[in-house]
Amino acid sequence: MGNQSIPTGNYKFTVRTKRWAKFLVNYIGEKLRGLDFSMVYVGELQRNVEHYHGYSMTDEKEMRRILGTVPLEPAKTGFIDLGCGKGMCLKCAAQMGYKKVAGLELDQDLLKMGRRNMEKLKLNAQVIYGNAMEYSDYDDYDLFYFFNPFGPPVFEKVIEFMLESQERRNRDIWAVYNHPVSGYLFEEAGFKVKLETFDDSRGFSVRYYLLPKRKNS
Template sequence: MTEEQWDKKLKIHTTGRLDSHADQYRYPYEPTPYVVLERLAESGYLKKENILIDYGCGKGRVGLFLHHTIGCETIGLEYDASIFQQAEENKSSAARSRGVTFYHADAAEFPVLKADCFYFFNPFSVEILKSVMGRIMESYYENPRKLRLFFYYPNDAYLVYLMTMYALHFVEEIDCRDLFPGKDDRERILIFELN
């Protein structure tokens, strides 16, 4: 299905890029392509019993799609108030949204709660990522459990930082290069675990 067909099926509006409040620390809204989300959903790494936090959820595509296709609970965090409002509107109109929650929040300050999966599509700078990873590590030590982190289209700064985290273990990559022209090496989802 095309981007527009998926949006129509889910009864949401998530296409288009928004740069309204982007700066050197928080990056523009650009939705993860549905073909990438389909590949993630088919990978078997997410199950109905998982709880996923989508950092920089934008208009809510990732959470609404994964809840619709897998049935997992999803939590979306969005810093930009106007984009967060669009996520809330999408939740209200969505075909299925009972297990989806959005928060207008600063990712660096948000408690991880009971989540066990985390999704990142380069939503913010590595400086903010370090704070977020600190929160994830705190949650892990307070309540030890298997935690799985998904990094789509990772930038170099993220990769350098992630490879220095001793407790984080690289599991696999979901190759998405064949989904787009040009064979861009960043078209992949890197999967890490804490356990």
């Protein structure tokens, strides 16, 4: 699909009103349970380090739809969220029965929030402190999720790690990219676009990439 423009959001008044109303309901419900997923967060890291973006939660209903769309059996699938923030996607994957669930987060404050949420919910999901430019322990994972967490230089390194991981453990690798601004990098690396959906409430597309299992292994 190339380096094309990506919708940046849906600014219709009715859509924004519904989104804010939903946010308030979720936020109040979370506070009553001692959780924190919904509130947008931009910390010192995102303000001062180029190519690292702020946190915005993937809607729970949307995430469950995404996970249900990928043609993988949860009980046999490792899931990782790169730039997992407060852990909503980890919550969904763990509750849907994924074999292994983990998220990578570089921001210390978000890391603490994510770990606290998982502990509060008693979910078997690991929130790992790490820099995506350095972390390369991907062999246990089959499904990678990105909500546009960083810029092209970081994505290039992450994709390199994913390719190397397939060399070590040959399997289908799925990459789901929400708001795929740098999606062309996956295509240039040999990932195939299998599906693209659109979230009207956010105005973002979600692209599903597959790096097929190598035949000669």
